Amino acid sequence: MTETALPARHIGDFRAGVIAILPLVVAVIPFALILGANGVARGLSVSEVVLMSALVFAGSSQFLAIDLWTHPAPALSLGATALLINLRHVLMGASLSGKLDRFSSGGRLLAVFFMADEIWALAERRALDRPLTPAFYAGLAVPLYLNWVLLTGLGAALGGLVDDPAAFGFDFAFTAVFIGLVAGFWKGRQSLAVAAASAAGAIAVHALVEGAWFVIAGALAGVTVAALTAGPDKVEARP
Amino acid sequence: MTFDPATLSAILAMALATYLTRVGGLWLAGRIPSSGRVRAALDALPIAVLVAVIAPSATAGPAEIVAALVAILAVRRLPLLAVVVLAVACVVALRALGG
Known part of the structure; x- marks a missing residue:
């Protein structure tokens, strides 16, 4: 502050x-x-x-x-x-x-x-x-x-x-x-891939597993897609 | 003011658990790389979490799917509150039609 x-x-x-x-x-x-x-x-x-x-x-x-x-x-x-x-x-x-x-x-x-x-x-x-x-x-x-x-x-x-x-x-x-x-x-096509994976993961887990697991499952599916599809500019920039 | 001891300890357990998840992220952030694929994953997190939270309720039935599509189409054109009112009106009307 x-x-x-x-x-x-x-x-x-x-x-x-x-x-x-x-x-x-x-x-x-x-x-x-x-x-x-x-x-x-x-x-x-x-x-x-x-x-x-x-x-x-x-x-x-x-x-x-x-x-x-x-x-x-x-x-x-x-x-x-x-x-x-x-x-x-x-x-x-x-x-x-x-x-x-x-x-x-x-x-x-x-x-x-x-x-x-x-x-x-x-x-x-x-x-x-x-x-x-x-x-x-x-x-x-x-x-x-x-x-x-x-x-x-x-x-x-x-x-x-x-x-x-x-x-x-x-x-x-x-x-x-x-x-x-x-x-x-929203950032275009990259976001669409993330949202699709997240929705698919959440809906599947929600249908199969009791409780709140669907949120974390969907979120992990979405961020995994983001990590896998990250462009070379993001991946090369290591600290 | 009435507090049952078992209820009080349950509330405190819930509060502690919730705070631990919230503060745990600060602890985790210092221990993961701030670029590369981890960065890309964290950048995508808002959409991944928000979509995961609503995906089951947005696809619960035909009324919900249509109302969600209406909200998606309206969201770039209208303020948030108008989108909410429109989507709620839409889901109520379609549920009434569907019986």
């Missing part, structure tokens, strides 16, 4: 982050409400739902955990499941790491706490055009985090307000948002 930079620049970066994350903040609202309601239906208290959102801050693993919840809560298997479904974050963090040179070492450790898929994707997208600053990252993280914690709590307090998201097509909002994010990274 550079103390010499003008505060106005920080404010501008923060605002740019907020504007970038806003569509995702809106898209995530029904999911947050549903997650909170499901949590209470599974026997969690409102404060336990809020605590989970505040400490875990990972939508897909929270949904899976609530699905698997029994009483008393099996801490070990729920922790192991969260580890599995979030394994993709290791690859994502490794990629983002190279773009965090404007962050202090403490700032990096704090930043990755907020590295939900949407925040990571928009941070990576920003880094394609200009250096990623802590102010921009905060602009992404603060609204999505507060929205997630507050609205999962609201969903828990209100109970079964939206009990069937598919009836309103809310389940598909997430898919559409991610299609929008993919477009931001």
